[in-house]
Amino acid sequence: MSTHVFDQALALTAQAEGDYLGASHPAYWNMVGPYGGITAATLLNAVMQHPKRLGVPVALTVNYASALVAGPFRVVARPVRTNRSTQHWTVELWQTDAQGDDGVVTTATALTALPRTTWGVDEVAMPAVPPPSAVPPVPLFKGVEWIQRYEVRPVSGGIPRVWDGGGTTSLSQLWVRDAEPRPLDHLSLAALCDVFYPRVWLRRATQVPAGTVSMTVYFHASAEQLDATGTGCLFAQAQAQAIRNGFFDQSAQLWNEAGQLLATSHQVVYYKA
Amino acid sequence: MSTHVFDQALALTAQAEGDYLGASHPAYWNMVGPYGGITAATLLNAVMQHPKRLGVPVALTVNYASALVAGPFRVVARPVRTNRSTQHWTVELWQTDAQGDDGVVTTATALTALPRTTWGVDEVAMPAVPPPSAVPPVPLFKGVEWIQRYEVRPVSGGIPRVWDGGGTTSLSQLWVRDAEPRPLDHLSLAALCDVFYPRVWLRRATQVPAGTVSMTVYFHASAEQLDATGTGCLFAQAQAQAIRNGFFDQSAQLWNEAGQLLATSHQVVYYKA
Incomplete structure (x- = not known):
């Protein structure tokens, strides 16, 4: 496993298929809770590590429903629809807050797809x-x-x-x-x-x-x-x-x-x- | 109830809290399945009609996982996190396909929030x-x-x-x-x-x-x-x-x-x- 701090921060341990344990990492701490980008990458990582994953990421939407706190969390990734070349995912991050209440803190949906090569063009050029x-x-x-x-x-x-x-x-x-x-x-x-x-x-x-x-x-x-x-x-x-x-x-x-x-x-x- | 064809197309009948029956409407048929915009509006409508809804829509993401077919479907809307002024939703549209298999055809997440008035500016002007x-x-x-x-x-x-x-x-x-x-x-x-x-x-x-x-x-x-x-x-x-x-x-x-x-x-x- 990579020793890079980014990989350490989004490390997940599988408890069951699509069910992972992780923990917020101090190296990516923002003012109140972790950097949103590291949370997005963590939820995507749950998809990437899923044994039933088809293809590579095309789209990811992450909803920051509540602030993560320091400590462990659970990520559940589920392929809700697998087509011939595309796959749709829902992901939830669960955490127990300071009051001891367990709840959904972050939700996500993702689309993965088998790579294909087609005609293409970049419509917006880099400045x-x-x-x-x-x-x-x-x-x-x-x-x-x-x-x-x-x-x-x-x-x-x-x-x-x-x-x-x-x-x-x-x-x-x-x-x-x-x-x-x-x-x-x-x-x-x-x-x-x-x-x-x-x-x-x-x-x-x-x-x-x-x-x-x-x-x-x-x-x-x-x-x-x-x-x-x-x-x-x-x-x-x-x-x-x-x-x-x-x-x-x-x-x-x-x-x-x-x-x-x-x-x-x-x-x-x-x-x- | 409105007799406008748009309202007819996204009409939902509540079976239980957040659990609705609807049906694809021929007036919004596309080439294979309904117009994506009417499906998006239907999933949002499930949120709008939910008795626990807080506020008005701020964000909506709809994932078209599979083509809807003509006929009835079920929409399940769930408030996964309700904060003081914001609320996060997950929505799923279920339908039985021509092979008789029931599955998730469309997923969505939504954010609603209590209206507030603040300083603001339109950064992108209309051409x-x-x-x-x-x-x-x-x-x-x-x-x-x-x-x-x-x-x-x-x-x-x-x-x-x-x-x-x-x-x-x-x-x-x-x-x-x-x-x-x-x-x-x-x-x-x-x-x-x-x-x-x-x-x-x-x-x-x-x-x-x-x-x-x-x-x-x-x-x-x-x-x-x-x-x-x-x-x-x-x-x-x-x-x-x-x-x-x-x-x-x-x-x-x-x-x-x-x-x-x-x-x-x-x-x-x-x-x-």
């Missing part, structure tokens, strides 16, 4: 930006643990230095990869889709409580593209479309250094204001 | 386009039933007239509303998010088998904005980001005539090529 070597990595948010697990090179839309309410855009662009080198796979790609800080902070230059409530990832990368990406940087871009009445959306794209669009992602985020 | 009155409605696809239920006024990216492989973009823009007037609500807004024909048809000017496998809708509209929209047209826009290896994604935005962004949506679509 023209300086290569990662030309963008210095920035230490971000000392004190928040999970961000230390990533090498982040902000290209535009970094965290505001002055919280003066004067923001004009919610677009952030950055180069990013695991701080400790690890070849990209579907699990780390899923985790990276949640790497962005809350869009409302940037658009309004105001720091308010915010948390992702649902995230969807569409995986466009083939095995060959993942292999070719290896430990290289991803160019990650995110922007809100609507910020209103306590929730905003975020659309994100992640390309590899060769300019191949590996994943697109969307999330809806709760915020106070 | 400058002619008003619906300046764009003649076009009868589309005679023979496909569900599209007859909508008044469609294509602005750009209409269905190719020549299938010559010469497409250059996957962007479609149209004005759309129920053909028989019906005030917009969350249910019809969810259905409209699936109104677009397959992006690969446009981008490649080639008609290939294609079907949505997962769709997510984020609802940005407040009750006041829905009321103000009424029976007016929506400006709907959709585009793929990546078309590759048998699946493509689609990002969509729906504005009302006043230019308010009511919903954003994403889907991943299977295609043959």
Whole structure:
């Protein structure tokens, strides 16, 4: 088994088919609970480790129903429909909270499919930006643990230095990869889709409580593209479309250094204001 | 009860709390099975009718695991986590197929939340386009039933007239509303998010088998904005980001005539090529 901290964080022990034990890992701790990206990767990992899995991930939706607490949890993954070339999954993460109540904390659905090669095109091209070597990595948010697990090179839309309410855009662009080198796979790609800080902070230059409530990832990368990406940087871009009445959306794209669009992602985020 | 065909199509009869009977409706029939938008609205309707529902829809993800057949089905909606102001749902649609096998045909997750008013901004503005009155409605696809239920006024990216492989973009823009007037609500807004024909048809000017496998809708509209929209047209826009290896994604935005962004949506679509 890999000794990389990412693999340690999403390690699962099978108790029965599709029924796993795991534990939240301090290396990916956010402010209240684990980094959402590591939870997404953990639920996907339950699918990946299932002996009845067909194919590779195409879509993943993770719903953050309640905050995980430190300690053990249970993940149950179930293939609800297996077709000739596609398979649909439901996943639940159960945990006992501080009051001793056991309940569903996170839900997910996933689609896996046998790889096929077809005609294709990238409709959205990677923006023209300086290569990662030309963008210095920035230490971000000392004190928040999970961000230390990533090498982040902000290209535009970094965290505001002055919280003066004067923001004009919610677009952030950055180069990013695991701080400790690890070849990209579907699990780390899923985790990276949640790497962005809350869009409302940037658009309004105001720091308010915010948390992702649902995230969807569409995986466009083939095995060959993942292999070719290896430990290289991803160019990650995110922007809100609507910020209103306590929730905003975020659309994100992640390309590899060769300019191949590996994943697109969307999330809806709760915020106070 | 409304006599509008849309309401008839998604009518559910409660058998027990969160356990409903419904039936696929011929008025929304697609080529093989019902229009995906009516199925999405039906699953959301199971949440809306649940006596324990808290608040209004914020997010909905629907996974089309298998094709529905004509006839009755069962929908089971379950609130898996109820917080102070938010509630997380899982929904399953069960149906007995032609071989007599009962199974899960569609799964969904949803988030509802108590309405709140906060600071907000529309980050993505509606494109400058002619008003619906300046764009003649076009009868589309005679023979496909569900599209007859909508008044469609294509602005750009209409269905190719020549299938010559010469497409250059996957962007479609149209004005759309129920053909028989019906005030917009969350249910019809969810259905409209699936109104677009397959992006690969446009981008490649080639008609290939294609079907949505997962769709997510984020609802940005407040009750006041829905009321103000009424029976007016929506400006709907959709585009793929990546078309590759048998699946493509689609990002969509729906504005009302006043230019308010009511919903954003994403889907991943299977295609043959």
